[in-house]
Amino acid sequence: MGRQNTPETFWATVGPEPMSGCWLWEGARSDGYGLSAYRGKSVWAHRLAYDLTNGPIPPGLYFEQLCRFRSCVNPDHLAAVTPREHHRRRPVPPHNRRKPSCPRGHPYTGDNLYRWRTYRYCRQCKREAMRRSRLALKRVPEALA
Numbered sequence: 001m002g003r004q005n006t007p008e009t010f011w012a013t014v015g016p017e018p019m020s021g022c023w024l025w026e027g028a029r030s031d032g033y034g035l036s037a038y039r040g041k042s043v044w045a046h047r048l049a050y051d052l053t054n055g056p057i058p059p060g061l062y063f064e065q066l067c068r069f070r071s072c073v074n075p076d077h078l079a080a081v082t083p084r085e086h087h088r089r090r091p092v093p094p095h096n097r098r099k100p101s102c103p104r105g106h107p108y109t110g111d112n113l114y115r116w117r118t119y120r121y122c123r124q125c126k127r128e129a130m131r132r133s134r135l136a137l138k139r140v141p142e143a144l145a
Helices: 007-012 045-054 085-089 122-145
Strands: 014-016 023-025 035-038 042-044 062-065 078-081 113-118 117-122
Touching: 007 045, 007 078, 023 062, 023 117, 035 045, 042 045, 045 062, 045 078, 062 085, 113 122, 117 122
Parallel strands: none
Antiparallel strands: 014 023, 035 042, 062 078, 113 117
């Protein structure tokens, strides 16, 4: 592995982006995320920035980049959140965000909209699918008799 970073050399590899407030990682990257060598291991730069400023992420919490910019290591843009909060904050992909209704025509609005992770579901279709499933389970014993 290459050079081992200390906190000082880690922060020297960071450059501010004045328009967004992001601190951009100027070192190695993988899929847009910064990579750094620290204490003999290859680590994500944004996670190391969080660890250096806030301490380790508590067990059971997820790591969140609030600005959604992969090479940002600004500690103010990083947070440890519950899995539920992490999935609630995930953005709906643009191709799904434009869809006003489900494939059966029910609107994605109000009480009919159900979100799980980055997916949107129609509650009416979900209720109908559950009803069909329960009816199918009731018919199974009759077929075996």
